[in-house]
Amino acid sequence: MSLIPKSHPRAKSLLIREKLVDGFDNGLVAKEGLLAQGRGEAFDYLLGEKTSKAAMQAIRAAASQLLLAEMPVISVNGNIAALCPKQIVRLSKQVKAKLEVNLFYSNEKRKQAIIKTLKKNGAKEILGSKNTSSKKLPGIDSARRIVDKDGIFVADVVVVPLEDGDRTMALRRAGKTVITFDLNPLSRTSETANITIVDNVTRAIDLLIIESKKLSKKNQKTLQKIISDFDNKKNLRDNVIQIKNNLTRRAKIA
Numbered sequence: 001m002s003l004i005p006k007s008h009p010r011a012k013s014l015l016i017r018e019k020l021v022d023g024f025d026n027g028l029v030a031k032e033g034l035l036a037q038g039r040g041e042a043f044d045y046l047l048g049e050k051t052s053k054a055a056m057q058a059i060r061a062a063a064s065q066l067l068l069a070e071m072p073v074i075s076v077n078g079n080i081a082a083l084c085p086k087q088i089v090r091l092s093k094q095v096k097a098k099l100e101v102n103l104f105y106s107n108e109k110r111k112q113a114i115i116k117t118l119k120k121n122g123a124k125e126i127l128g129s130k131n132t133s134s135k136k137l138p139g140i141d142s143a144r145r146i147v148d149k150d151g152i153f154v155a156d157v158v159v160v161p162l163e164d165g166d167r168t169m170a171l172r173r174a175g176k177t178v179i180t181f182d183l184n185p186l187s188r189t190s191e192t193a194n195i196t197i198v199d200n201v202t203r204a205i206d207l208l209i210i211e212s213k214k215l216s217k218k219n220q221k222t223l224q225k226i227i228s229d230f231d232n233k234k235n236l237r238d239n240v241i242q243i244k245n246n247l248t249r250r251a252k253i254a
């Protein structure tokens with residue numbers, strides 16, 4: 001149970017942290033996942049802990065890309081299962097994407113715990129659990145390259161929230177269109193993905209669900225235009241400028 005008072009100035013951030021710690025205690029999150037959260041938190045602080053205009057543009061492009069996809073797949077890791085299991089299942093239903101458990105630090109017990117959590121939150125089919133379905137992505141070492149032959153392997157669009165740079169690069173080399181959530185606009189994943197949503201996944205996922213619902217009423221041409229108007233490199237630059245402006249403001253106050 002949470003002992004964090006709502007009035008605490010960092011309540012939201014602490015509650016997210018608590019979800020991760022609970023996820024770790026329940027066997028969902030890897031130790032490394034806790035460290036990744038810490039890195040994310042630092043960037044969230046610098047970004048002002050709110051969804052920027054740039055992030056909103058990336059969310060619109062991501063929603064359009066998912067709606068136009070023929071075979072979209074959402075990759076789920078321990079942090080996502082701990083932070084927003086309900087929303088990730090909801091998103092998969094909204095855009096008709098498959099869910100695949102795909103872990104950077106592969107571990108059968110953890111995988112099963114994640115699958116159980118997703119099922120508890122309404123998921124029907126979850127890929128990535130059968131050894132007979134595993135296939136190797138080229139250009140990446142060891143266990144990290146295993147994907148499901150009916151999922152990521154054949155997907156055209158893959159959502160990889162909180163992903164490592166090597167894996168993102170391997171997915172791009174395999175010809176996938178990659179969408180990611182990453183609070184660090186400087187990470188290799190951010191730079192490699194086609195669409196990077198620089199925002200906390202706990203905030204942005206709800207917005208992506210809402211936007212997907214809204215845009216599902218638009219025609220293909222409109223969605224295509226949203227995607228072609230989106231420039232990921234420029235979007236990342238805008239996020240860096242946001243950080244710079246926030247710091248400049250703080251430097252003046254201090």
Ligand code: ATP
Pocket residue numbers: 036037038039040041043162163164165166181182183184187188189190199200201202
């Ligand atoms: P890369 O491998 O892409 O260069 P990295 O090695 O710095 O990045 P990883 O641990 O591989 O980082 O990936 C995790 C990424 O997820 C980090 O960039 C971190 O900022 C981001 N992250 C962590 N928690 C969240 C969150 N709640 N929402 C969005 N992004 C997050």
Ligand code: MG
Pocket residue numbers: 163164165166
């Ligand atoms: Mg990394």
